[in-house]
Amino acid sequence: MAKKRLRAIMFGPPGSGKGTQGQLLADRFDVPHVSTGELFRAEIAGKSAQGKMLKKYVEAGALVPDELTNAVVTNQLKRMDLRKGFVLDGYPRNVEQATHLNRVVKINIAVQLRVADVEAVRRLVGRVQCVDCEQVYHKTDSPPIKPGMCALCGGNLIKRNDDTKNLIRKRLETFHFMTEPLVSYYRQKGVLLTINGEQAIPYVFEEIMKKTAKLGFKS
Secondary structure (H helix, E strand, O other): OOOOEEEEEOOOOOOHHHHHHHHHHHHOOOEEEEHHHHHHHHHHHHHHHHHHHHHHHHHOOOOHHHHHHHHHHHHHOOOOHHHOOOEEEOOOOOOOHHHHHHHHOOOEEEEEEEEEEEHHHHHHHHHEOOOOOOOOEEEEEOOOOOEEEEEOOOOEEEOOOOOOHHHHHHHHHHHHHHHOOOHHHHHHOOOOEEEEEEOOHHHHHHHHHHHHHHOOOOO
């Protein structure tokens, strides 16, 4: 019997750990981890036509329109062997994008990381990130060995410009309005896994693995 291949998406509020858990899941199942943030940065760095459009929105701190986001992600998916599986992190962002994605490839796991707003704010206010390798630390939960220095590459750690309480709350409002409807969308398709994202990272991942196993996925 052929092994069931994982075609997953990760979604949750800012600070829920989508990137961390998405990479762990991709590593465990040996599939590509596709991050929209990384795709956008690559397009911008490559100065492609799409990258130039993306740059305008990113620099303005504005949401990238669905049409442009769909195009960037679809182009990446077309370069991959989708039969081998993947984990999408940060996409789809809304039901319109999910509908577009469904025409490109059928998702068989949608992981929702649930985190209360107060916890998301606490996490993001204390977050710092390496300017070189983008490794993320937290001032109290997972501090670097040396203050201000990345333990992996020695790069400087900085606080993101949008990690202020006011901007975090605005991002959370956007998430609740725009992205939470994905819960109903993927529940109706029978692929939704709701995970308690407020646990420590290993326990969040353990819960994800237990629930994916119940759906027949073996790593």
